[in-house]
Amino acid sequence: MTQQPIAGFAPTPPAQRMENHGSNMLKVAMQSGHDLFARTGSMVAYEGFVQYEPNPPAVRQMASQWLTGEGAPLMRCHGDGLLYLADYGADVVVLNLAGDSLSVNGTNVLAFDAQLQWQVERVKGMAKFAGQGLFNVSISGTGWVALTSRGIPIVVDCGRGEDETYVDPDALVAWSTNLKVKGKRSFKASSIIGRGSGEAYQLGFSGQGFVVVQPSEDSADRLRARG
Template sequence: MSKYSISQFIQSTKQKDLGQGFFELETERILEVNLNGLVWAKMGSMISYEGNIKFEREGILEHGLGRLLKKTFTGEGSQLMKANGNGKLYLADQGKKITIVDLAGDSIYINGNDLLAFEDGLHWDIKLMRRIAGVLSGGLFNVHLEGNGLVAFTSHYEPLTLMVYPGQPIYTDPNATVAWSGNLQPEFVTDIQLKTLVGRGSGESLQMKFSGNGFVVVQPYEEVYFSDKNS
């Protein structure tokens, strides 16, 4: 049999039940949700499903007026949908690599553009980066999640986790920062010399500074939702 036959193609690419539970990485870029109830997912991330599943946009006042105002300010990047029912749901986001974490009582901040899905029951809230609202346009929010449950987020290519220790801060490019531990609060600092070195169009003079004890996740890719107003 030819290694390029239809049957060989089907065998190598067909869906497989790996028995990993509620969230399962069908491939490194496709998330399978074994749904029996409700899951929150990024709007527009559904690529396929089977079974009896209903999709619903997040209600305008579903989580209170305060979060509505923040969602209005942050724009469409924070829009979520609910998938409710029984079946298999497949999620993806522009071919980005997917990472699953089990919070198990911990908390994490995830860039709003990189949050793919999370279990119902987790407490979550949109956090605005108010201090830089006058400097940057777009990408001004992240999502804080805490409790017990699974979270899936995305990154362009393989993510790198950097450990933050007391007295040893980590600096990152905001455009490449994906997530960080819930006990860290980033500061925004400007390095004029760096901007002079790399050119006015880069926006890399603005950095996120993480101090304390925790971790930061970065990706080898710079998103375009951050821009330096002074460039």
């Protein structure tokens, strides 16, 4: 059988720790001593010798906060080889942090280097707008992070002008933690045209940093996709 029809899909030699293989798959160059946290169940293939530790101690410490449904169970990966990760065909965004800090929606975390500092935390100022807190995963330090997006995301540079950037929380993937964040309440557009009623809320961002927004704001669909 000739391999010519599938040659374009063959893996390429890794150029860096994390990179995309297509838009919906993450390739990680695994090395001994450089462990990785990855979303449980996200492994689709690997080459070499890679082992997995589900629900490691560092994750169990966060379990009580993840019961809110805002977080994501993780597994610890270690070994040598190439590891391929994906999340139900979602787009994958790779970031290389250099002493930076991100706040990431727990459902959008795919993988990150184990040496990075991280914790689950409540987003301040949202309880009075949403009726409940919004929990995110804060990731900081120097290393690689991979996020998922339901569709091709847009990355908004909040430092380009003086105007604030407002985002629907259900479409929000991540943001630089040095940004100032505030909640804003407004009427839903659907109430104007008779298809619904009630109020909507957004998060406003200002300062130097960026916000990652996905083209999907239906959190129920996102949860069903993981079902």
